[in-house]
Amino acid sequence: MTEIQTDLPKQPVPFRGGGFRPRPIRFVGLAVFIVLIALIEWGVRAGWISNLTLPRPSDVLATFGELYRTGALWDHLSISLSRLVVGSAIGVSAGIGLGILIGLFSLIRAGLVPLVAAIFPIPKIALLPLFVIWFGIDEGSKYALIALGTFTPTVVATYGAVENVDRTLIRMGQSFGLSWLSIVRKIVLPGAMPGILSGLRISLAIGIILLVAAEMLGATHGVGAYILQAGSLYDLERLFAGVTILSVLGVTVSFLIGQVEKHLLDWRV
């Protein structure tokens, strides 16, 4: 039979593909922010949100402007940023270094993986009193806290990433007689970079959390100290201005890592 019977009922094949593929849609995220803030502004002005629960977003903005004009914003932010940068630089570089060693050498791996597993779940903020005794009440203890907090997730992400580097690429390097150092530098490191960078995202977010915690427990300056002071005085505008700074800081860090990924990992399919 070569002809299709025409007298039978016909219906189109129903479409059941599509979906399950996230695509970027611009400005939607921004719109959600704007709508939410406008809603709060309206609610507080109209009175169906009590101004004891939430401050007026416009007042928070005014407080923010004042903070900027008096220069206090920069005072707090610069000291917080330097703590975050120094602390996480120490933690992340130590974490990547040790993670690579764990990934490459069985002996180091056997010795250190249990230790890392033991340190990982400790809430690092619980160690702050200890660090104050060890490193002093000023910057030292804060650097140490942030360093340790960013160190553990970086180690775990790095050695996992090194393990996942395509073994056939390493065999290829060996078969062409590349030196051990060349294989590590040109094959293992770039191959582990996607995993290291996604670990870095988590590490730096933890770094920001610990920064604020440390500043709340023993600092006169910094965003955390600023929020704590505002909270004790029940000054909601200043409290929310502080929280906004943290939120912006988090978004900025995430954006920067995204840019680094875009630049370093453009080879990914």
Place this chain on the structure above:
Amino acid sequence: MDLSLNGVSHSYGNVEVLRDITLNVPSGQIVCIVGPSGCGKSTLLRMAGGLERPDQGEILQVGEPPEDCLNPLTFIFQDFALLPWRTVDGNVRLVLEDHGIRGERGEAIVADVLARTNLGDFRTALPKQLSGGMKQRVAIARALAVRPAVMLMDEPLSALDAQTRELLIDDLVSLWAREPFTALYVTHNLSEAVRLGHKIVVLSRRPGEVREIVEIDRPLTERSLGDADLDARQKHLWEVMRSEARAADEELVHD
């Protein structure tokens, strides 16, 4: 330089994969190894290239590799093994850098091998932009760059579709015709073997033993698709292999 395998045997734990393999790869010839899957052909190739040690037997380089040879035993892998973060150019340079060849000398070698594999226009492309056939051409260019004495080719065309495979067979033949190279070529595809092999070694199922060695005297350039004589050879090879392949297929996997 010739390559000589003498009485090579190997086991993984209790599983014997290779038994007493003896064969020679004479200079300037392509020796194909065919056999059912799991017969240890790839293991044998890795041993020939020093990536694995046999339990028994020895693998010998007979004679000195040529003066300008940078890496006497050079692999071409089934999955290409290109660094995805390096361009075509960078992938070829990778294997030269460790020999201290940079600058003008490196440039000359890279330009030469890319021209020979018709990749001149793709120097700045990343592997993700290339088709499978192009990727394998880059891998061949990379192997040529170190001027190997023996090329160890591990199912180089098996990841490609049938049409691309034909194109690459032609490329390999013309590369060989221009400058004969020595190769140990593992494949499970019999038509590749009769097109490219001067000598075809048939292995039995696991544990792999040499079942038969077929020599084909016709020059590579005179062999073509659908040639009656080659088809007869291929049919003969398949008859030798068929029962082995069936038995291997019906074996349970023990690990």
